Amino acid sequence: MSSNGRLTATQSEQSETIWVEKYRPRELDEIVAHDEIRGTLRRLIAERTLPHLLFYGPPGTGKTTAILACAREMFGAQFKTMVLELNASDDRGIDVVREQIKTFASTRHIYALKAGIKLVILDEADAMTSAAQAALRRIMEKYTSNIRFCLICNYANKIIPAIQSRCTRFRFQPVPVAQMIQRLEYIADREGVPVDRAAFDALARIAQGDMRRAIYLMQSTFLASASARVTEDGVYANAGMPSPADLHAIAQILLYDPFAQAFCKISEIKKGKGFALLDMIHGLHEAVMLMELSPKVKAFLFEQLANMEWRLVSATSERIQLAALVGIFRLAASMIDDSESGMDPKAAAAVEKLVQGAGYDQTQHG
Ligand SMILES: Nc1ncnc2c1ncn2[C@@H]1O[C@H](COP(=O)(O)OP(=O)(O)O)[C@@H](O)[C@H]1O
Ligand SMILES: [Mg+2]
Secondary structure, X not given: OHHHOOOOOOHHHHHHHOHHHHOOOOOHHHOOOOHHHHXXXXXXXXXXXXXXXXXXXXXXXXXXXXXXXXXXXXXXXHHHHHEEEEEOOOOOOHHHHHHHHHHHHHOOOHHHHHHOOEEEEEEOHHHOOHHHHHHHXXXXXXOOOOEEEEEEEOOHHHOOHHHHOOEEEEEOOOOOHHHHHHHHHHHHHHHOOOEOHHHHHHHHHHHOOOHHHHHHHHHHHHHHOOOOOEOHHHHHXXXXXXXXXXXXXXXXXXXXXXXXXXXXXXXHHHHHHOOOHHHHHHHHHHHHHHOOOOHHHHHHHHHHHHHXXXXXXXXXXXXXXXXXXXXXXXXXXXXXXXXXXXXXXHHHHHHHHHHHHHOOOOOOOO
């Protein structure tokens, strides 16, 4: 579990001071979203028919939390002796895993005889090679009478079919915005930390369904704030992500400034605030969505932004791509009106719309 936390602290320190750990739900009912998964797990536990499990989905959605809560429910105070937690990405390899499972399986515990089964949790199972997974499959087979496995991973398709078919699969979706904010409110309330409404929205927007990221960001913003308050600006600054206000400024420059000037200004903003070009592209994509532009211009911008995203994740030069970004907006502006260079009424209306969408007062164009 400690591999999930980015701050370095001992386990016990973590559970007291790091909100992500402090507010890790201990019971299934405390987990937000995933109603169906919780219902199914609860039934399987009650009927004592727990199969091998495969939990998959994006990070920070509650996979580890859910299986630990199940284990607590099944084993209560015996938790420690009945559960073996392993991390498959541990580079000691499948032989070490095999040995650990063997020892664990053969340790006869009074409670185990009564309860029947023990639980092995194998986190980051998709980090295993197929050869290691094939070995794991044999281990699962061998100990199936007294051990249940819960494999956890991000992508189910990275698990070999022979294992997949032996497991009941549960897909963990990104945590929906409403439930995420509700949980953040609960934590802020318990900690007595004032959090602005817009800051909750910003946290949810940046986290993209990753609850760990949202909680972590809320705490780090709070720790970094001079006013002991979590604000929208604080959240964006802490995440190093462009805020709606930043995007507004950037969009204005892109739409109105001549090429060389736009390039310099945006370079400066990017450097000064430490933005990644990829985050700016994602933000601009949302911004363009809100703009009142002709379908043709919008389609052009979307396609170009998508190409740019693709190029950026293939590790091309940010400087060259930034110039390309300025270029595509210059082209879009000329598509809007190729007779005037700057203050085209349609472009002005588009910016106004963007400003309204972002919830900011309009300032004069630079
Ligand atoms: N569904 C959820 N409900 C409440 N808290 C959650 C949920 N998902 C994640 N969290 C929070 O995020 C942290 C990390 O969750 P975890 O279960 O480890 O995610 P992962 O899906 O990556 O295994 C937890 O300690 C908890 O604070
Ligand atoms: Mg996990």
